[in-house]
Amino acid sequence: xxxxxxxxxxxxxxxxxxxxxxxxxxxxxxxxxxxxxxxxxxxxxxxxxxxxxxxxxxxxxxxxxxxxxxxxxxxxxxxxxxxxxxxxxxxxxxxxxxxxxxxxxxxxxxxxxxxxxxxxxxxxxxxxxxxxxxxxxxxxxxxxxxxxxxxxxxxxxxxxxxxxxxxxxxxxxxxxxxxxxxxxxxxxxxxxxxxxxxxxxxxxxxxxxxxxxxxxxxxxxxxxxxxxxxxxxxxxxxxxxxxxxxxxxxxxxxxxxxxxxxxxxxxxxxxxxxxxxxxxxxxxxxxxxxxxxxxxxxxxxxxxxxxxxxxxxxxxxxxxxxxxxxxxxxxxxxxxxxxxxxxxxxxxxxxxxxxxx
Amino acid sequence: xxxxxxxxxxxxxxxxxxxxxxxxxxxxxxxxxxxxxxxxxxxxxxxxxxxxxxxxxxxxxxxxxxxxxxxxxxxxxxxxxxxxxxxxxxxxxxxxxxxxxxxxxxxxxxxxxxxxxxxxxxxxxxxxxxxxxxxxxxxxxxxxxxxxxxxxxxxxxxxxxxxxxxxxxxxxxxxxxxxxxxxxxxxxxxxxxxxxxxxxxxxxxxxxxxxxxxxxxxxxxxxxxxxxxxxxxxx
Numbered sequence: 001x002x003x004x005x006x007x008x009x010x011x012x013x014x015x016x017x018x019x020x021x022x023x024x025x026x027x028x029x030x031x032x033x034x035x036x037x038x039x040x041x042x043x044x045x046x047x048x049x050x051x052x053x054x055x056x057x058x059x060x061x062x063x064x065x066x067x068x069x070x071x072x073x074x075x076x077x078x079x080x081x082x083x084x085x086x087x088x089x090x091x092x093x094x095x096x097x098x099x100x101x102x103x104x105x106x107x108x109x110x111x112x113x114x115x116x117x118x119x120x121x122x123x124x125x126x127x128x129x130x131x132x133x134x135x136x137x138x139x140x141x142x143x144x145x146x147x148x149x150x151x152x153x154x155x156x157x158x159x160x161x162x163x164x165x166x167x168x169x170x171x172x173x174x175x176x177x178x179x180x181x182x183x184x185x186x187x188x189x190x191x192x193x194x195x196x197x198x199x200x201x202x203x204x205x206x207x208x209x210x211x212x213x214x215x216x217x218x219x220x221x222x223x224x225x226x227x228x229x230x231x232x233x234x235x236x237x238x239x240x241x242x243x244x245x246x247x248x249x250x251x252x253x254x255x256x257x258x259x260x261x262x263x264x265x266x267x268x269x270x271x272x273x274x275x276x277x278x279x280x281x282x283x284x285x286x287x288x289x290x291x292x293x294x295x296x297x298x299x300x301x302x303x304x305x306x307x308x309x310x311x312x313x314x315x316x317x318x319x320x321x322x323x324x325x326x327x328x329x330x331x332x333x334x335x336x337x338x339x340x341x342x343x344x345x346x347x348x349x350x351x352x353x354x355x356x357x
Numbered sequence: 358x359x360x361x362x363x364x365x366x367x368x369x370x371x372x373x374x375x376x377x378x379x380x381x382x383x384x385x386x387x388x389x390x391x392x393x394x395x396x397x398x399x400x401x402x403x404x405x406x407x408x409x410x411x412x413x414x415x416x417x418x419x420x421x422x423x424x425x426x427x428x429x430x431x432x433x434x435x436x437x438x439x440x441x442x443x444x445x446x447x448x449x450x451x452x453x454x455x456x457x458x459x460x461x462x463x464x465x466x467x468x469x470x471x472x473x474x475x476x477x478x479x480x481x482x483x484x485x486x487x488x489x490x491x492x493x494x495x496x497x498x499x500x501x502x503x504x505x506x507x508x509x510x511x512x513x514x515x516x517x518x519x520x521x522x523x524x525x526x527x528x529x530x531x532x533x534x535x536x537x538x539x540x541x542x543x544x545x546x547x548x549x550x551x552x553x554x555x556x557x558x559x560x561x562x563x564x565x566x567x568x569x570x571x572x573x574x575x576x577x578x579x580x581x582x583x584x585x586x587x588x589x590x591x592x
Contacts, residue, residue, distance in 0.1 A: 064421045064475065067558070074558040075565070210591065218587045222580035229573035236566010237393050240479070248479040248555075250420075254470070 023202075024210045031223035032094040033195045038224060039087045040188050046079035047184060056173035059134025060250045075235075082234045084126060085242065086227070088265035091119060092322075099315045105304040107201035109297040114194035116293045121187050123269055128180040130247070130263055132173060137246025140257035142168045142176075148279035156283070267326035274330075275337040285337070292344040299344060301353035311351050318343050383541050388485050390552045394567065396560040397553045399431040404532050405550025406430065408543045410440075411530040413474065416466070416521075419458040421475030422554060429557055430550075467507030469520035478548075478555035485552045487513070492544035495523035 053070050055062035066073035095115060098104055104112035131138040146168040149160030165175050210216070234241065242264030246257050262270050272289065273282035292299070307315075318340070325336035382388070382401060389398035406427065409419070424441040428434060437454060444452040444459050452459060464471055478484030494513035498504055508518040525540045525547075532538050553559070 061421070068421055068426060069423070074562065078562070214587050215591050218580070218584040222577065222584045225573060225577040225580040229570065229577050232566055232569035232573055236562055236570060239562070245480055245482075248476045250473065 022210055022212060022216055023204045024208060024215075026216070026219070028219070028223060029093070029097045031220055032090055032097070033191060033198070034220055035223055035227050036087060036090050036094065037188070037191045037195075038227065039083050039090065040184070040191060042079055043083045043087065044184060044188065046076045046083065047181065049076045050080060051177065051181065054132070054177065056132075056177050057170050059132060059138075059173050061134075063133055078235045078239045080129075081239060081243065082231055084129060085234070085263070085265060086231060087122060088126065091115070091122065095119065096315070096319050099318070100307070100312060102300070102302070102304065102307045102311075103198075104297050105300055105302070106297075108198065111194045111197035111201055112297060113294055114190055114197055116290065118187055118190040118194060119293075120290055121183055121190060123266070125180055125183040125187060126263070126265055128176050128183070130266065132177060132180060133247050134173065134251065135247030136249035136251045136255045137244055137257045137260045137262070139251035140246075141260045141262070142172065144260070146172065151279070264326065268322050271325055271328065271333040272337040272340065275334055289340065292341070296344065296348070299348045299352075301349050302355045305355070307352075308355055311355065314343065314347055314351060382545055383539075386489070386541075386545065388489075388545070388549055388552065390549060390559060391485060394563050396563060397430075398549050400534060401546045401549040402430050402553045403432065403550075404534065404536060404542075405546035405548070405553075407530050407532060408525070408547040409474075409550055412524050412543075413547065414459070414461065416461055416464050416471040418460040418471075418473045419475055419554060420460060420473050422458045423454070424452055424456055424458065425454040426557065430553065466520040467505075471521070474551055474554065476555050478552045480555075484555065485548050488548040488551055489544045492525055492547065493541055 050066060050073075053062065053066045053073065063077070067077055068074075070076075098108070098112060098115065127141070131142045146164045146166070149157070149164045150167055151157075152160050163179070164172060166172075244261035244263060246261045247263075249255055260270075269286065273285050276282060276285045302311075321336050321339050321343075325333060325340070328336055380400075382398070389396060389401070409417075424437055424444075425434075427437045427440065432440075434454070441452040441454055441456060444456075446452050446456060446459055447462075461471075478488060481487040490513045491511065494511045496510060496512065498510035498517075502510065502517065504510060504518055508520055509522050510517060511519045511521075525543045527540055528538050529540075529543060530538055536542060556562075
């Protein structure tokens with residue numbers, strides 16, 4: 001009797017959360033936010049375990065110690081490494097799809113800007129994670145960044161100083177570890193907010209709702225199982241793919257990482273930042289990119305109808321361009337980076353205005 | 358059920374590997390650790406440790422490893438304790454299971470510092486094969502190549518000149534399992550040992566990975582079928 005009451009209570013509690021009715025026939029791509037949230041949870045959990053054994057003052061050898069000496073430590077490192085890569089892959093897919101279906105216009109603008117913020121936060125978190133591994137590459141990336149931060153003046157200098165606390169020293173990684181964790185929690189919050197905003201922007205039309213259980217639950221379950229399959233393939237057989245060899249070298253003064261080889265999810269951004277000379281130029285290029293992404297709902301001059309063929313082709317071209325940008329040599333990288341800005345600044349307003357006309 | 362089915366197979370496998378005790382990894386050259394489902398060849402890695410301890414350790418550190426880690430190569434705690442007890446650390450004390458591998462004193466080979474070998478296989482493209490090729494790549498310089506002072510010719514090393522002399526020779530160590538200690542055998546064994554040192558969880562990772570992939574592949578197929586059925590009925 002009590003059991004039944006308890007079960008009923010539990011069902012009631014879950015009902016609010018799971019029984020929400022939705023529009024019928026959502027595509028597989030609509031599961032991406034849930035998959036992202038699952039990955040961020042995996043990252044938070046494995047990161048919490050890693051943080052227990054991590055020593056920011058002996059970063060490289062403590063990560064080696066986790067890999068060699070901690071029970072299941074290699075598995076936790078693998079979860080964190082593979083999870084980080086997949087987060088970027090899935091967020092990239094989600095942003096690409098939003099561009100392709102023009103999901104950033106009108107009511108979708110709020111959730112679009114939150115997803116773009118998530119991208120910025122995750123890129124920063126990913127860079128910090130790369131630095132925290134303490135390998136030769138991360139060591140030099142941090143040295144370069146803090147040197148540039150110390151040289152900056154005015155407001156940017158103040159922000160940079162607040163972030164790094166001065167030139168890279170023994171305690172810098174301890175500071176960055178906290179920032180890494182705080183940003184990761186922020187990313188989890190951003191996913192919740194962006195999903196809510198997306199749901200508000202697209203209310204379910206009355207009369208054609210489908211119950212979450214079992215219709216959507218079955219789709220999410222299948223998507224999560226597929227993600228777990230890809231995850232275990234990478235974890236078991238390619239855990240170091242795209243990580244760069246510099247992270248398995250201990251940082252010594254005799255080993256100079258020029259250029260720094262970043263993990264694969266930072267490749268496009270690192271090359272795009274190189275479009276403008278100097279540290280100020282690099283920061284400017286990245287900031288302009290994000291300003292353009294935020295401004296996209298207004299750069300798009302269409303009336304919000306689904307995009308026509310020309311615009312879709314351009315979006316596909318942009319996606320391809322960013323993939324090529326990740327692996328391009330210096331000349332091609334400059335061209336591909338310039339194309340990104342050209343796409344948002346010139347092509348988008350032009351083509352969408354033509355569509356509206 | 359599974360065990361009943363696989364036990365005879367396993368027994369045959371063990372017998373076969375026992376019969377091939379003098380297993381030839383040299384002709385053709387192959388490493389059990391290579392490939393998508395590779396596992397560390399513990400017998401070869403144990404021999405490789407003997408080569409490291411007898412030859413390499415006088416110059417190269419293995420800072421990432423503790424003596425207790427050798428249990429991962431199939432040695433018993435007593436055997437590892439025996440190995441550690443024979444090592445005098447810098448402070449004059451014998452090493453214990455929880456000591457890091459002894460770091461040799463500061464050495465300069467014509468201005469070059471011998472690198473730490475903890476991650477050497479991960480630090481070189483095709484690391485296992487590279488270690489073998491490097492250790493067997495020494496020889497007289499080809500005509501027209503003049504060496505820098507204090508350097509030795511090595512066909513595999515970038516630039517062809519290296520500060521390390523050829524240190525492996527036939528019977529540089531005596532193998533406990535009776536294998537013939539040719540130069541090539543020593544190089545192959547130490548390559549397998551260093552592969553293990555760089556990635557001590559390689560065997561476990563492949564085993565866990567394979568099981569997880571099989572399980573989630575099955576789960577994905579079932580979940581897709583369930584989803585299709587539910588969507589046909591309800592959607």
